[in-house]
Amino acid sequence: MKMEELIEDTNPIYDVNLISNNSDTYDATEVTENGLNNTNTCYQIPGLFTSKTLLELSNSSWSRSRNANEQIQPYLRGCKWSPDGTCCLCVVNNDGVHVTELPRDLYTGDVASGRLIDVLDSVIHVKESGLIYDFCWYPAMNSSIPETSCWLTTIQNSPIQMWDAYNGSLRCSYRGYNAVDEMEAALTITFTPDCSRIVAGYTKVLRTFDVERPGRDYVEHKITSPAACLATDSNLLAVGSWNSTISLYNVSETGTYKSIGKMHGHAAGVTHMKFTPDGLKLVSGARKDHRLLVWDIRYYRRPLNILHRAMDTNQRVYFDISPCGKYLVTGGTDGIVKVWDAEKNDWKSSLNTADEGDDATYKFxxxxxxxNSVSIHPCRPILATGSGQFHFTNPITKLESPEDLQKEDIDDFRDMKYSSTAENCLVFWWTGDVL
Structure with missing residues (x-):
């Protein structure tokens, strides 16, 4: 099935906007083949994690070809649901970008325990020539409106590129240049909430592009440390850096930045951040840092709460917050998905003093x-997870006499990922009630 067929579907697709931070009720705009239809109707979506179990729905995996070099490892590096919930965008190491559709029977209704597991195929595959630094969907993306169906990528030695989500073609590019007029790649990208501008982070500057004006026209703002990740909400911009700090900015309508302050707390470079739906909290994670820090942006001098996950890699490990603001979900290097429920474990208003690894409400x-990635569906009780990492060759196997190796020498290798157990897959899980 091709993505164009979504337009002809008689089942409505919903562009959901949160109206209550403490409930699962949404103000939905119905999308039909004739365009938007404002019904002003509130829809109740099924609750997340109500059965405390997860049911596997679909699976897609990648493997190295038989004759490929040992260093070529096509593991998944991130997945994100489209804003309309019809498909999932994922980045695969050494294999570009893949778009995978949600099976049509999961658009509505409940799921039975005996449902067969779907084997997913990519409907779009864009092969990239270099390392993909970051990617994101257009926030107003809707499959029934072709103009909005696109995503951005920023790639090593390449400009920011916008791709069409219907056929995988390149729509346009946004290019940033340094002081000697050399094109440089952005390290991280995001859209502003109103979808009118693109904010790109570089090693020394932030550049703001107008979405409707591709090319090299931009507004530039100097920063003191490289931008590793970005998060936006309303007129706020959070910039996570490799030097372990987070900078807060107020962004005006003209694209100028006013510094609010810096937040210190992580032990290494910040790799991922996300605002809560109410815009008052910010959650951040860093490389080789077992803590997720929850910040109140009104009192940002110290973390509001500390949550724990397994994080023994420099790789970016994504987390997600449910649209209702009730759940925080993250993966870890141990393969365990942890869930914090704001009603059972108040992760948003009090400092957690629990022992590391024992503070989550649910563990799967x-x-x-x-x-390395989790993404919560915008309007269905479905969770997408991605697995995989780079596996090094075990240095101990190259020794002539491994029994002569001292214990302290073995400890030196504890952070190297040389396990023979490799799993590179994208999986959809049902988190609601099961029939």
Whole structure:
């Protein structure tokens, strides 16, 4: 099935906007083949994690070809649901970008325990020539409106590129240049909430592009440390850096930045951040840092709460917050998905003093390898998870006499990922009630 067929579907697709931070009720705009139809109707979506179990719905995996070099490892590096919930965008190491559709029977209704597991195929595959630094959907993306169906990528030695989600073609590019007029790649990208501008982070500057004006026209703002990740909400911009700090900015309508302050707390470079739906909290994670820090942006001098996950890699490990603001979900290098429920574990208003690894409301051992990404469906009780990481060759196997190796020498290798157990897959899980 091709993505164009979504337009002809008689079932409505919903562009949901949160109206209550403490409930699962949404103000939905019905999308038909004739365009938007404002029904002003509130829809109740099924609750997340109500059965405290996860049911596997679909699976897609990648493997190295038989004759490929040992260093070529096509593991998944991130997955994100489209804003309309019809498909999932994922980045695969050494294999570009893949778009995978949600099976049509999961658009509505409940799921039975005996449902067969779907084997997913990519409907779009864009092969990239270099390392993909970051990617994101157009926030107003809707499959029934072709103009909005697109995503951005920023790639090593390449400009920011916008891709068409219907056929995988390149729509346009946004290019940033340094002081000697050399094109440089952005390290991280995001859209502003109103979808009118693109914010790109570089090693020394932030550049703001107008979505409707591709090319090299941009507004530039100097920063003191490289931008590793970005998060936006309303007129706020959070910039996570490799030097472990987070900078807060107020962004005006003209694209100028006013510094609010810096937040210190992580032990290494910040790799991922996300605002809560109410815009008052910010959650951040860093490389080789077992803590997720929850910040109140009104009192940002110290973390509001500390949550724990397994994080023994420099790789970016994504987490997600449910549209209702009730759940925080993250993976880890141990393959366990952890869930914090704001009603059972108040992760948003008090400092957690629990022992590391014992503070989550729910724990699901879903993967045998690193669970590097999770993404919550915008309007259905479905969770997408991705697994995989780079596996090094075990240095001990190259020794002539491994029994002569001292214990302290073995400890030196504890952070190297040379396990023979590799799992590179994208999986959809049902988190609601099961028939």
């Amino acid at each position: 051992p879903l993967h045998k390898d690193c669970c």
